[in-house]
Amino acid sequence: MTEAYRWLDARAPNDLPLLNVAQAAPADPPPDAMRAHMADLVLTDDAAHKYTGNWGLRPVREALADTTARLYGGAVSADQVGLTSGCNQAFVAALASFAEPGDEVILPVPWYFNHAMWCDMAGVTKVPLRCGPDMLPDLSEAASLITSRTRAIVLISPNNPTGAEYPADLLAGFRDLCRAHGIHLILDETYRDFLSTPGAPHDLFTDPDWDEVLIHLYSFSKSFHLTGHRTGALLTSPARLEDAAKFIDTVTICPTPLGQKAALYGLTEMTQWLAGERALILDRRATVARLMPRIEARGWQLAGLGGYFAYLRHPFATDAATVARHLLDTHAILCLPGTMFAPEGDDSARQHLRVAFANADAEGLEDLFERLARVEL
Known part of the structure; x- marks a missing residue:
C-alpha cells in the first residue's frame, strides 16, 4: 500500500476525480x-x-x-x-x-x-x-x-x-x-x-x-x-x-x-446493522458482476469476486504494475497490481489487478467501469 500511495503523491493532477479502489477496509467511521x-x-x-x-x-x-x-x-x-x-x-x-x-x-x-x-x-x-x-x-x-x-x-x-x-x-x-x-x-x-x-x-x-x-x-x-x-x-x-x-x-x-x-x-x-452492511456489500458485488460485460468485450476477465474484492485479468501485453500506474495517471483509478500479491516473476500476477469495490456506491462503480472500458495501452 505504501508504494501505491507514492504513486498517488507523484501523479500529475487531471480533471477526473480519483476513484480509490485500492483500500481493503471500510472508508466510513463506525455507525x-x-x-x-x-x-x-x-x-x-x-x-x-x-x-x-x-x-x-x-x-x-x-x-x-x-x-x-x-x-x-x-x-x-x-x-x-x-x-x-x-x-x-x-x-x-x-x-x-x-x-x-x-x-x-x-x-x-x-x-x-x-x-x-x-x-x-x-x-x-x-x-x-x-x-x-x-x-x-x-x-x-x-x-x-x-x-x-x-x-x-x-x-x-x-x-x-x-x-x-x-x-x-x-x-x-x-x-x-x-x-x-x-x-x-x-x-x-x-x-x-x-x-x-x-x-x-x-x-x-x-x-x-x-x-x-x-x-x-x-x-x-x-x-x-x-x-x-x-x-x-x-x-x-x-x-x-x-x-x-x-x-x-x-x-x-x-x-x-x-x-x-x-x-x-x-x-x-449491532447484529441487524451488520446484516444491513452485508446486504450493501453483496449489492455492490452484484453490481460488479452486472457491469463486467462492458469490459469483457475489451478483453478483461473476472478471475475472482467476493468479500471486498474483484480480481481482474487485464488484456494488455504489459505487466500489471505498468497497467496500474497507467490507470492512475490517465484514468484516475487507484488499484493494486497482482504483482504485489505474489513472488517476483510470477507470470499470472503480471496479468491481474485487485479492485476493492466495497467502498464504491452504484454511481462510483458505473464510473469505474466506464473508465476501464476506455483504457488503451
Whole structure:
C-alpha cells in the first residue's frame, strides 16, 4: 500500500476525480450508535483507558466465543479466544508461537502481502502454493509441498486479494491434511461477514479437537468499521494462546480497551446493522458482476469476486504494475497490481489487478467501469 500511495503523491493532477479502489477496509467511521457508546465510555469508564490482560477483556472474549459457536456450530470457549491489536497482529502472534527461522509456511498465491512480509521478517520461508483458474488452492499440490520444516498452511476466505470463497469441503480437506502431517491450519476469515451464502461458512469448529489444528483469525475492523481502533481476534487452544502471549506482552501488551468495548457493543447490539452492511456489500458485488460485460468485450476477465474484492485479468501485453500506474495517471483509478500479491516473476500476477469495490456506491462503480472500458495501452 505504501508504494501505491507514492504513486498517488507523484501523479500529475487531471480533471477526473480519483476513484480509490485500492483500500481493503471500510472508508466510513463506525455507525453513530457505536460512536455514541464509545464517546460515553471515554468520559465515564476509567477502565477504557487502562491496560487489560494480554488477551483482552473476558466479556468480549466470551461474546466472540458465543458468536462463533452460534455461527459455525460446535463448542468454543472464552479460553480459546484472544483479542489482538488488529487481525494482522493475530497472524503475527500465531506465527510467533510455533515458527522459528528456517521453518516453512505454505501460502497460496496470490497471497496477502502482510502475511508474506511478516514471514520474511521472521525468517520463515514462504512456500508458494499456486491457485488454479478458479483461484482456489489444490489439496494434492499442497500435500506435495509439505516437508519436515513445514509448520502451517495459511488460507484466507473470502480471499484477499482474489475474493474467492473457499468451499466448506475444501477447508475440511485442508484441515485433514494439516492434521495428518502434524501442522497448523491458519484460517483468516477477516471478510466472513460478507460471504455470498448465508449460514455457517464451514464446519471446522464442530470438530471436538478443532483447536489442535485450526488457528482462526477474525477482524472487527471490516465488520464494524473499527479500523483505527485495531481490534482483531485469534481463536486457538489455550496452550497456544499462552505461548503467543509472550509475544503480545513485548509489543502492544493488549488491544486498546476502547476498541475492545466497541467490539463487544457490536457483537451484542449491532447484529441487524451488520446484516444491513452485508446486504450493501453483496449489492455492490452484484453490481460488479452486472457491469463486467462492458469490459469483457475489451478483453478483461473476472478471475475472482467476493468479500471486498474483484480480481481482474487485464488484456494488455504489459505487466500489471505498468497497467496500474497507467490507470492512475490517465484514468484516475487507484488499484493494486497482482504483482504485489505474489513472488517476483510470477507470470499470472503480471496479468491481474485487485479492485476493492466495497467502498464504491452504484454511481462510483458505473464510473469505474466506464473508465476501464476506455483504457488503451
